[in-house]
Amino acid sequence: MDDAGKYDAVVVGSGPNGLAAAITLQQVGVRVLLLEAKGTVGGGMRTAELTLPGFHHDVCSAVHPMGVASPFLRSLPLREFGLEYIHPEVLTAHPFDDGTAAVLYRSLDRTASELGTDGCAYRALLRPLVENWPQIDSHILGPMLKIPEHPFALAAFGLKSLQSGRQAAARFHTREARGLWAGITAHSMIPLENLTSSAIAFVLTIAGHRGGWPIPKGGSQSIADAMARYFQSLGGTIRTDMEVKTLGDLPNARAVLFDTSPQQLLQICGDELSALYRWQLKRHRYGMGVFKVDWALSEPAPFLAEAARKAGTVHLGGTFNEIADGERRVWRGGHPEKPFVLFAQQSIFDVSRAPAGQHTGWAYCHVPNGSSENMSEAITDQVERFAPGFRDTIRAVHTFNTADMEGYNANYIGGDINGGVVNIAQLFNRPALRPSPYRTSAKGLYICSASTPPGGGVHGMCGHYAARQALTDIF
Template sequence: MSSSHQSYDAIVVGSGPNGLAAAITLQREGLHVLLLEAKDTVGGGMRTAELTLPGYHHDVCSAVHPMGATSPFLRSLPLRDFGLEYLHPEVLAAHPFDDGTAAALYQSLDETAAGLGEDGESYRRLFEPLIESWPRIDTHVLGPMLKIPRHPVALAQFGLKSLQSGRQIAARFRTMGARGLWSGIVAHSMIPLESLTASAIGFVLTIAGHRGGWPIPKGGSQNIADALKKYFQSLGGVIQLNTTVTALANLPESKAVLFDTSPQQLLKICGDRLSPLYRWQLKRHRYGMGVFKVDWALSEPAPFAAVAARKAGTVHLGGTFEEVAYGERQVWRGQYPDKPFVLFAQQSVFDATRAPMGKHTGWAYCHVPNGATKDMTKSITDQVERFAPGFRDTILAEHTLNTAEIEAYNPNYIGGDINGGVVNIAQLFNRPILGLSPYRTSAKGIYICSASTPPGGGVHGMGGFYAATQALKDIF
């Protein structure tokens, strides 16, 4: 490796949102930091590419960024100065139904509640106190749980609500609209809606929406990565691309190494340095559902029957709460639903840079059993067509990724699991192990900071920030 004769204070392996966050946190403290990335661009899950036809720019993984807008760490950085611009769709998320109507999540709590009819008041009672108290508890909820909370009452209020299952929360609502809207948001958790921890993800995403929106980065998710990269370099940080790390011995000398990798890669790279107990714990880390993804080049926007769906940055396709819950339960059991829950986005409706003049992009995925390679293109397209009759006629080209291809693209996505491990009760806070600091490994100077650490998947950088803060405390 070209830098091997040089020494650094810290080395970060992997440049996803958490790797970049860790590198920035350490570099800001005046350390000399090297960031290593196996691919030819930084970004991990924040990459944009011409997957279908020339001029059509598709987000390869993450597309819409509620956590990017609400992350305490990312908000603290001057990313606008480095070219990051967020675009805010009028409707954050729409959930269409077969009768041509749709429930909608708006940034305004009033507007959302007003659209939910007789459930508007229940919705307001559920979310208003949490939206109000969020700034006092956000760093706690988005971090390791084994620490003394500064605002225990506000945190308990969040905990009592969020540790109910998605189904229990849905029981508060009477209308198909409110129940359906909630099911689509909770299904981001990639676990059955009956699971105890499913609601936690639903609450965080909903609160994030009401506080900061569900924005889309202009030009593509790659622009978040590029802004973070430029900021890191402006602080004096060093980046080396096309560098695959297979063993600790290959690295330059340093006092600390932080891995933005899955536990499996950590074991491969430095398993011999870790204690038997820690290795055993890492091997027990469980992965959840995978995803099958489709990107389309389109002649026009998807012709959704519901007006709200045409104005939405994110569209949840799955019908009623019961239907979404049934489909997710089937996937959890290793089966394939005929009508999978589909997450759909049309960034080009809000961002003209994504496609040639007058043309559009479509981005969608559904959940599948971990490691499954069945082609779900037809099932996903059928679900879009169901709520947007005539959608098929707008398709100019398509590109698909199954779980194996997604893992090949980003080795952190084991079996296609984009969340870095299942967010069940055992792994919501104790990822990848149960310990006072989930970022510290058993070996001095070695840390893990990926989505397999709290607070889990998403573009927020909090895992990287906390791991770097731990390293600063322990070593620097």
């Protein structure tokens, strides 16, 4: 690539973290080239007509609590560049077989009041964390090995989040509170008995009570497009359809930041890395994969529970024990007959997602990493279980197995959309145990993907902190 001397830094990959890294550098005058292998920017933030013309489906990320919780994304003027969030009244509903549902609202008190006898326990567990979140959000959503500004608030969060989901759920006695907690905890993609499985549940619940679980109008692509427009307004350069296979594919630059998995980093520049660092990257453990289904629907899913019909996100899995048993089975290499399903229904709130009077459905379940099992019927059965007649609304179906997910985004090794297991073993050494998780062993080369702290999700914090490290080291 003949761009000698034109750029100070190159960012490889345009997911939320690649875009965040590019923006952070460009904001202070570093000349940045952002490269993307696909035809559009976005990584996990893309929207496409996967089923029928006029039906716009989010390919990966769909609902964005971390988009509004992220200190970095909140600092950007993305609304000026076309981003608009839609806030469902019901953040998530957790239906049961009798037609009732537990509900997460933005209001902590309203959520607690509908949990009956567990309302007081819910308030006691969550209120201090929600109130203290502004003091610790940058620490939790960033490198953990640093001195905290508010150690007591951080310790309060840490002591709770290091628990397993089952330990945290022991505070509750009702089916409703335990089920609601199980559904949110299952986002961790590790067994609910494992230490730290509560961490993501706490972050998502706190984010919901502080800022909601919003849906970007027009699809998740609108987040990527707004970030790209802002980056270009600062003077940044984007090139798509540019797959990077070796360092020789890049122009000379003082810093290169990789929004890639450790596996891709090894393939691109392994010869430049130390033997110890290569060994550490090879040991990075990837987690559960996902099997995803998108539907074109003639009408919304006919959930029995009224709250589920109003929810942006619906967690389908029944009781705490049912979800815990299913997730444990996936972790051990199995495929539950009744998997835990994350279901989103964006078109109820955003009419741009489907032709007039019609709708979209979005769902996935967890499967073993690299699984080739077709879970389409099992997922559809779970929706039908809580929304009888759902099958009759289906006009067209599109599926992604784990190989399809990795083919769509090379960072999703074996279908793992989180960039690696988020367990206690990889909480501090993600992807390697180093003073800075973003530095590689080679000068000027950095990793800024979801395989670095704080991990998966559309928040951009991995890229932001990696860029700040590069600024400290080089610029």
